[in-house]
Amino acid sequence: IQLTQSPSLLSASVGDRVTLSCKGSQNINNYLAWYQQKLGEAPKLLIYNTNSLQTGIPSRFSGSGSGTDYTLTISSLQPEDVATYFCYQYNNGLTFGSGTKLEIK
Protein backbone atom coordinates (compact mmCIF):
# COMPACT_ATOMS: atom_id res chain seq x y z
CA ILE A 1 0.00 0.00 0.00
CA GLN A 2 1.36 3.42 -0.96
CA LEU A 3 0.56 6.48 1.14
CA THR A 4 0.27 9.99 -0.28
CA GLN A 5 0.44 12.89 2.14
CA SER A 6 -0.75 16.39 1.41
CA PRO A 7 0.25 19.08 1.46
CA SER A 8 3.99 18.49 1.49
CA LEU A 9 4.51 21.87 3.13
CA LEU A 10 2.03 23.73 5.30
CA SER A 11 2.43 27.18 6.84
CA ALA A 12 -0.03 28.24 9.50
CA SER A 13 -0.33 30.71 12.34
CA VAL A 14 -0.24 29.98 16.05
CA GLY A 15 -3.75 29.13 17.19
CA ASP A 16 -4.89 27.91 13.77
CA ARG A 17 -6.72 24.65 13.27
CA VAL A 18 -4.49 22.54 11.02
CA THR A 19 -5.46 19.49 8.97
CA LEU A 20 -3.00 17.08 7.38
CA SER A 21 -4.09 14.45 4.90
CA CYS A 22 -2.94 10.89 4.19
CA LYS A 23 -4.42 8.84 1.36
CA GLY A 24 -3.77 5.17 0.78
CA SER A 25 -3.65 3.38 -2.56
CA GLN A 26 -5.88 0.69 -1.02
CA ASN A 27 -8.19 0.31 1.96
CA ILE A 28 -6.15 0.69 5.18
CA ASN A 29 -8.92 -0.61 7.48
CA ASN A 30 -8.07 2.01 10.12
CA TYR A 31 -4.58 0.57 10.68
CA LEU A 32 -3.10 4.02 10.39
CA ALA A 33 -0.74 5.88 12.71
CA TRP A 34 0.74 9.37 12.77
CA TYR A 35 4.26 10.36 13.80
CA GLN A 36 5.83 13.71 14.58
CA GLN A 37 9.51 14.24 13.84
CA LYS A 38 11.23 17.38 15.01
CA LEU A 39 14.54 18.43 13.50
CA GLY A 40 17.37 16.20 14.68
CA GLU A 41 15.11 13.92 16.70
CA ALA A 42 13.65 10.46 16.34
CA PRO A 43 10.00 10.23 15.33
CA LYS A 44 7.36 10.24 18.07
CA LEU A 45 4.11 8.29 17.90
CA LEU A 46 1.10 10.59 18.18
CA ILE A 47 -1.91 8.58 17.04
CA TYR A 48 -2.48 4.88 16.35
CA ASN A 49 -5.44 2.90 14.98
CA THR A 50 -6.63 6.06 13.23
CA ASN A 51 -7.85 7.93 16.31
CA SER A 52 -6.24 6.59 19.50
CA LEU A 53 -4.07 9.17 21.22
CA GLN A 54 -0.74 7.85 22.43
CA THR A 55 -0.05 8.35 26.13
CA GLY A 56 1.39 11.75 26.92
CA ILE A 57 0.38 13.39 23.65
CA PRO A 58 -1.57 16.66 24.02
CA SER A 59 -5.28 16.47 23.32
CA ARG A 60 -5.03 19.14 20.60
CA PHE A 61 -3.89 16.28 18.35
CA SER A 62 -6.59 14.05 16.92
CA GLY A 63 -7.00 11.60 14.09
CA SER A 64 -9.88 10.51 11.92
CA GLY A 65 -10.67 8.71 8.73
CA SER A 66 -11.67 5.44 7.17
CA GLY A 67 -11.08 3.39 4.06
CA THR A 68 -8.31 5.08 2.12
CA ASP A 69 -8.55 8.63 3.54
CA TYR A 70 -7.18 9.74 6.90
CA THR A 71 -6.59 13.05 8.65
CA LEU A 72 -4.47 14.39 11.47
CA THR A 73 -5.87 17.54 13.06
CA ILE A 74 -4.17 19.97 15.40
CA SER A 75 -6.96 21.99 16.98
CA SER A 76 -4.83 24.98 17.98
CA LEU A 77 -1.34 25.15 16.53
CA GLN A 78 1.46 25.78 19.02
CA PRO A 79 5.05 26.85 18.26
CA GLU A 80 6.34 23.51 19.51
CA ASP A 81 4.31 21.71 16.84
CA VAL A 82 6.78 22.75 14.14
CA ALA A 83 7.88 19.39 12.73
CA THR A 84 7.42 16.95 9.89
CA TYR A 85 4.46 14.61 10.24
CA PHE A 86 4.38 11.13 8.75
CA CYS A 87 1.50 8.73 8.40
CA TYR A 88 2.15 4.97 8.62
CA GLN A 89 -0.04 2.06 7.60
CA TYR A 90 0.18 -1.44 9.00
CA ASN A 91 -2.80 -3.08 7.35
CA ASN A 92 -0.96 -4.62 4.40
CA GLY A 93 2.79 -4.48 4.76
CA LEU A 94 4.34 -1.57 6.57
CA THR A 95 4.74 1.78 4.82
CA PHE A 96 5.26 5.43 5.65
CA GLY A 97 3.93 8.42 3.81
CA SER A 98 6.32 10.99 2.41
CA GLY A 99 5.60 13.53 5.13
CA THR A 100 4.10 16.98 5.64
CA LYS A 101 6.41 19.71 6.89
CA LEU A 102 4.56 22.08 9.19
CA GLU A 103 5.84 25.60 9.69
CA ILE A 104 4.69 28.64 11.62
CA LYS A 105 3.65 31.56 9.42
Next chain:
Amino acid sequence: EVQLVESGGGLVQPGRSLKLSCVASGFTFSNYGMNWIRQAPGKGLEWVAYISSGSSYIYYAETVKGRFTISRDNAKNTLYLQMTSLRSEDTALYYCARAYTPDYWGQGVMVTVSS
Protein backbone atom coordinates in the same frame (compact mmCIF):
# COMPACT_ATOMS: atom_id res chain seq x y z
CA GLU B 1 12.32 3.95 31.11
CA VAL B 2 12.34 2.37 27.67
CA GLN B 3 15.69 2.77 25.94
CA LEU B 4 16.90 1.58 22.56
CA VAL B 5 20.55 2.15 21.71
CA GLU B 6 21.83 1.42 18.22
CA SER B 7 25.46 0.82 17.30
CA GLY B 8 27.60 -0.57 14.52
CA GLY B 9 27.24 2.11 11.90
CA GLY B 10 29.97 3.80 9.93
CA LEU B 11 31.50 4.33 6.51
CA VAL B 12 31.60 1.26 4.28
CA GLN B 13 32.44 0.69 0.63
CA PRO B 14 29.80 -0.41 -1.86
CA GLY B 15 29.40 -4.17 -1.94
CA ARG B 16 30.68 -4.65 1.59
CA SER B 17 28.82 -5.74 4.72
CA LEU B 18 27.93 -4.20 8.06
CA LYS B 19 26.05 -5.42 11.13
CA LEU B 20 23.96 -3.12 13.28
CA SER B 21 22.94 -3.81 16.86
CA CYS B 22 20.24 -2.36 19.07
CA VAL B 23 20.31 -2.96 22.80
CA ALA B 24 16.98 -2.62 24.56
CA SER B 25 16.27 -1.85 28.20
CA GLY B 26 13.38 -0.75 30.38
CA PHE B 27 10.89 -3.29 29.08
CA THR B 28 10.52 -7.04 28.52
CA PHE B 29 12.27 -7.28 25.16
CA SER B 30 11.07 -10.83 24.46
CA ASN B 31 7.43 -9.68 24.52
CA TYR B 32 7.72 -7.25 21.61
CA GLY B 33 8.23 -7.35 17.87
CA MET B 34 10.93 -5.01 16.64
CA ASN B 35 11.64 -2.98 13.52
CA TRP B 36 14.49 -1.41 11.65
CA ILE B 37 13.50 1.84 9.95
CA ARG B 38 15.81 4.10 8.02
CA GLN B 39 15.95 7.71 6.89
CA ALA B 40 18.22 8.91 4.12
CA PRO B 41 19.69 12.38 4.66
CA GLY B 42 16.98 14.98 4.20
CA LYS B 43 14.42 12.35 3.20
CA GLY B 44 11.43 10.59 4.71
CA LEU B 45 11.12 7.39 6.71
CA GLU B 46 11.46 3.97 5.11
CA TRP B 47 10.50 0.81 6.94
CA VAL B 48 13.22 -1.81 6.44
CA ALA B 49 12.45 -4.98 8.39
CA TYR B 50 10.32 -6.44 11.17
CA ILE B 51 10.81 -9.45 13.46
CA SER B 52 8.19 -10.81 15.81
CA SER B 53 8.85 -11.38 19.50
CA GLY B 54 9.83 -15.01 19.07
CA SER B 55 11.37 -14.61 15.60
CA SER B 56 8.59 -16.62 13.99
CA TYR B 57 7.55 -13.83 11.65
CA ILE B 58 10.06 -11.82 9.66
CA TYR B 59 9.28 -9.28 6.94
CA TYR B 60 11.47 -7.14 4.70
CA ALA B 61 11.01 -4.19 2.42
CA GLU B 62 11.49 -5.12 -1.23
CA THR B 63 14.45 -2.75 -1.43
CA VAL B 64 16.50 -4.85 1.00
CA LYS B 65 15.08 -8.35 0.60
CA GLY B 66 17.84 -10.87 -0.05
CA ARG B 67 20.56 -8.48 1.16
CA PHE B 68 19.59 -7.67 4.76
CA THR B 69 18.83 -10.08 7.60
CA ILE B 70 17.05 -9.11 10.79
CA SER B 71 17.56 -11.23 13.90
CA ARG B 72 17.34 -10.98 17.66
CA ASP B 73 18.77 -12.50 20.82
CA ASN B 74 16.16 -12.28 23.55
CA ALA B 75 18.64 -13.44 26.19
CA LYS B 76 20.81 -10.43 25.38
CA ASN B 77 17.94 -7.98 24.77
CA THR B 78 19.50 -7.22 21.42
CA LEU B 79 18.19 -6.71 17.90
CA TYR B 80 20.46 -7.05 14.87
CA LEU B 81 20.51 -6.07 11.22
CA GLN B 82 23.07 -7.82 9.03
CA MET B 83 23.52 -5.81 5.86
CA THR B 84 25.33 -7.25 2.85
CA SER B 85 25.95 -6.09 -0.72
CA LEU B 86 25.56 -2.53 0.44
CA ARG B 87 24.70 0.17 -2.10
CA SER B 88 24.97 3.94 -2.05
CA GLU B 89 21.19 4.14 -1.72
CA ASP B 90 21.45 2.32 1.63
CA THR B 91 23.10 5.42 3.09
CA ALA B 92 20.81 6.49 5.92
CA LEU B 93 20.23 6.89 9.61
CA TYR B 94 19.02 3.51 10.84
CA TYR B 95 16.57 3.42 13.74
CA CYS B 96 15.44 0.44 15.74
CA ALA B 97 11.89 0.78 16.98
CA ARG B 98 9.67 -1.25 19.25
CA ALA B 99 6.42 -2.95 18.21
CA TYR B 100 4.46 -3.41 14.99
CA THR B 101 3.20 0.14 15.41
CA PRO B 102 6.52 1.60 16.54
CA ASP B 103 6.01 3.36 19.85
CA TYR B 104 9.60 3.80 21.03
CA TRP B 105 12.56 4.60 18.82
CA GLY B 106 16.28 4.75 19.34
CA GLN B 107 18.29 7.79 18.34
CA GLY B 108 19.60 6.06 15.25
CA VAL B 109 22.96 5.03 13.85
CA MET B 110 24.40 6.41 10.64
CA VAL B 111 25.44 4.14 7.79
CA THR B 112 27.31 5.71 4.89
CA VAL B 113 28.01 3.64 1.79
CA SER B 114 30.65 5.29 -0.33
CA SER B 115 33.93 4.52 -2.04
